[in-house]
Amino acid sequence: MQSNEGYQFDGGPNQGPGQGQGQGLPAGSRLNQYLANNSRQGPSFGPGTPINVNAPIFIPKHQQPQPPPPPPPAVNQFAQLAIHDVPVQMIPFNQINAGPQHYGPPPHMSHRPSMQHHHPQPMAPPPPHVQVPYDRYHQESRGGTTYFYNEPSDQPLDAEHYHEVDGNEGGIVVNTSGVFCYNAPLPLAHMTRFRGKPNSTQQTQFISPELRMELLNRQLAFDTKVDPNLYPEIPQNVEHFTNLVPLENTGMQNQSHSTYKAISCRDGNFYCLRRIHGNRIQQPGKQTHLVEQWKKLVHGNIVPLREVLLNCRAFEDYSLIFAYDYYPLAETLMTKHFDPKNVTNFYDPANNFRITSPMGVPVSLGPSGANETMIWSYIIQIAAALRAIHASGLACRTLDLNKIICYGNKIMLSFCGIADVLDPDSTPIQQQQNEDLNMFGNIIVSLATGRANAWRKDLYPQSKKLIDENFSIDLRNVIGFLHNNGSRKTINEIMPMIGGRFFTVMENMQAKTDVLEGELSREMENGRLLRLLAKMNTVLERVENGTEEGWSETGDRFMLKLFRDYVFHQVTDQGRAWLDMAHIVQCLNKLDCGTLEKIEMVARGGDTQIIIDYATLKKCLEKSYRELMGNTMMIVHR
Numbered sequence: 001m002q003s004n005e006g007y008q009f010d011g012g013p014n015q016g017p018g019q020g021q022g023q024g025l026p027a028g029s030r031l032n033q034y035l036a037n038n039s040r041q042g043p044s045f046g047p048g049t050p051i052n053v054n055a056p057i058f059i060p061k062h063q064q065p066q067p068p069p070p071p072p073p074a075v076n077q078f079a080q081l082a083i084h085d086v087p088v089q090m091i092p093f094n095q096i097n098a099g100p101q102h103y104g105p106p107p108h109m110s111h112r113p114s115m116q117h118h119h120p121q122p123m124a125p126p127p128p129h130v131q132v133p134y135d136r137y138h139q140e141s142r143g144g145t146t147y148f149y150n151e152p153s154d155q156p157l158d159a160e161h162y163h164e165v166d167g168n169e170g171g172i173v174v175n176t177s178g179v180f181c182y183n184a185p186l187p188l189a190h191m192t193r194f195r196g197k198p199n200s201t202q203q204t205q206f207i208s209p210e211l212r213m214e215l216l217n218r219q220l221a222f223d224t225k226v227d228p229n230l231y232p233e234i235p236q237n238v239e240h241f242t243n244l245v246p247l248e249n250t251g252m253q254n255q256s257h258s259t260y261k262a263i264s265c266r267d268g269n270f271y272c273l274r275r276i277h278g279n280r281i282q283q284p285g286k287q288t289h290l291v292e293q294w295k296k297l298v299h300g301n302i303v304p305l306r307e308v309l310l311n312c313r314a315f316e317d318y319s320l321i322f323a324y325d326y327y328p329l330a331e332t333l334m335t336k337h338f339d340p341k342n343v344t345n346f347y348d349p350a351n352n353f354r355i356t357s358p359m360g361v362p363v364s365l366g367p368s369g370a371n372e373t374m375i376w377s378y379i380i381q382i383a384a385a386l387r388a389i390h391a392s393g394l395a396c397r398t399l400d401l402n403k404i405i406c407y408g409n410k411i412m413l414s415f416c417g418i419a420d421v422l423d424p425d426s427t428p429i430q431q432q433q434n435e436d437l438n439m440f441g442n443i444i445v446s447l448a449t450g451r452a453n454a455w456r457k458d459l460y461p462q463s464k465k466l467i468d469e470n471f472s473i474d475l476r477n478v479i480g481f482l483h484n485n486g487s488r489k490t491i492n493e494i495m496p497m498i499g500g501r502f503f504t505v506m507e508n509m510q511a512k513t514d515v516l517e518g519e520l521s522r523e524m525e526n527g528r529l530l531r532l533l534a535k536m537n538t539v540l541e542r543v544e545n546g547t548e549e550g551w552s553e554t555g556d557r558f559m560l561k562l563f564r565d566y567v568f569h570q571v572t573d574q575g576r577a578w579l580d581m582a583h584i585v586q587c588l589n590k591l592d593c594g595t596l597e598k599i600e601m602v603a604r605g606g607d608t609q610i611i612i613d614y615a616t617l618k619k620c621l622e623k624s625y626r627e628l629m630g631n632t633m634m635i636v637h638r
C-alpha cells in the first residue's frame, strides 16, 4: 500500500505495558475497563476492539459466475398498482395537525441522529440479536478521537429497539397496453417499511408517506400521454405546445370549449390549455388589449395566464387558445363538493388507468352545506384573489364553481381573462367588478346550502332560511353585502367582516409551509448524500481507469474501500450483518462535511488497521473523483 499524508497506522490493541487495551488509554479509564471486560454484542468504533469487517469480497463482473437471469418484472395494469388507493389509516396531508414544533431541524443535520428517526415499527417477532442504540453508548474523547462504547447492562432492551430487517423492498414495473408507463419502487411497500409508529409524532428520515403519495401522483399526472390512436382528434402539436392530454371529456357534439394539459417545447414546462372552439378573432388589437395586463397579474390564488394563441388552425378550425400554468390533479370546487362521483383527474377507460389526488378527497356537502370554517377559508382566498384583480383595474367575470380549482390546500381562480377577449368592453369595469362580488355571494350560498344552484331567484328564499338557521351572523352579513345591488361596493369592504378568521387561515397556511420546509430540508439532505454515494460508487472497485492498472486498489481508493466497509458492512462479533441506517447517514454526513473526527478502519484480512479522519477521507474521494473525471467523458443530466 502506498503511504499517504494524513493516514495514521495503528499497531492495534495491546501496545505495550501500561497502555491498556487501546492506544493511549489510561489504565483507569472507563473505556479501558470496558475493553478489558468486553462482553457486549454489537459493533465498536474505538481502537482495541476488533472490528469484524467481514463483507463479501468484490469479484469483478467478468470473473463472476453468471447468475441465473432475474425473474421477469411484475407487469400489471396500472389500475392494479392502486396508486390512488390511499390506505385508510393514512391521514390526508391537509389534515395533518402538526404545528411547526413537530418538524424541527431534520435529524441528520446534527451528527447524532436520534433513534426515533430510523426505527421502522416492528411488524414481526424480533430477530435473535438486537442492536444497541447510540444513546446507550458512552462517549470518550482521547487525543481528538471519539470512542463510542457501551457498558454491559442487565436491563432488557425495549421492544422499540428491535430491528425488523426486511431486505426486500420490492419494485414494480407497470406497462399498460396503451400509453402509460411507470417504473418505480412500489410506493405502498416503501411506505409500510418506513411509516412511523401510529399515533406518534415520530418521523422517519424520509418524506412523509402522504406527501410522497401526493407528489408521486402529481408526477404521474405530469407524465401522462395519450395514445394518438385513441384520441385521433387531438393534434400532435399546437404551435410550440405538444403532448396534449384532455382534462375533460372531449369529442362531444357541439362542444364550445375544451381543456388540455400540454408541454411547451420552448421551455419544457407544463401548461393548461383552454381552447375556445371555432372562435375567429377579427380585431386582434381591440379584443386582446387586456391580455398583457392579465399576464402581469401574479397572485397565489390566481392561475397565471401565460399566452394567448389567436386563430389557431391546429384543430382544423379557428380556435382561440389560452395557456395557463398547469396544476396537476387540480379539481374544481364543483367536482370536489357537488359532483364527487366525477373526480376523474385522469381516467383512461382503455387501460383502466386512473390517477386522483389523495389530498383532494372529495367532500360532498350535506343538507346544511359545508362547515363554516371551510367556507371562511374559501372566502378569504377568493377575496384575496378578487382584491388583486380589482386593484389591477380588471374584473374576473367568470367566477363560478367550475372556474375555481383546488390545488392542495389552496384554491385558485382559473381561466381568468377569457371573457375579456371574447366579450371586450361590454360594460364599464365598475359594473363588472360589482358583478364579480355578486357571483362571489352566489358561491358562498352554494357552499353553505350544499346545492350548486341555491342562489337562483326561485330557490333563494329557501336557501336564505337554511343559512339563517345554520350559520353565524358574520357569514350572513357577508352574503348580504355581496348580494346588495343597491350600493356601490368594493371587495375591500368585506375585510372587517372577515376579522380574526383571517389569522386562523394564515396560521394554518404558515403551519403547512413549515411542514413543507421541513420535508424539503430533509430531501435536500438526502440529495446531498446521494451525490456523495454516486461519487463513491463511481470511484470504488473500478476494474480500470485508463491505463492505470490496480488504480482502484491503491492509495486513496484503498482508503475509500476500507471506509465503504466501515460504513456499510459492519458485522457483529458473531459475524452477522449489523444494519443501522443512522450509522450510515451519520458517517456519510461526516464525510461530506470533512470533519476532523477520526475513525478506525480495518482491512478485510484484519492485518491492517488505519486511523483516519473524515477530512482526509473527503480529500481522498475528491481527488480520486477528479482523477477519474480527467480521464472520462462526463454526461451531466439536469
Ligand SMILES: Nc1ncnc2c1ncn2[C@@H]1O[C@H](COP(=O)(O)OP(=O)(O)OP(=O)(O)O)[C@@H](O)[C@H]1O
Residues within 6 Å of the ligand: 247, 248, 257, 259, 272, 303, 324, 325, 326, 327, 328, 329, 330, 331, 332, 402, 403, 405, 414, 415
Ligand atoms: N390551471 C389548471 N391546471 C390544471 N387543471 C386545470 C386548470 N384549470 C382547470 N383545470 C381542470 O380542467 C378541467 C376543466 O373542466 P370542467 O369541465 O370541469 O370545467 P369547465 O369546462 O369550465 O366546465 P363546464 O364545461 O361545465 O363549463 C377541470 O378538471 C379542472 O380541474
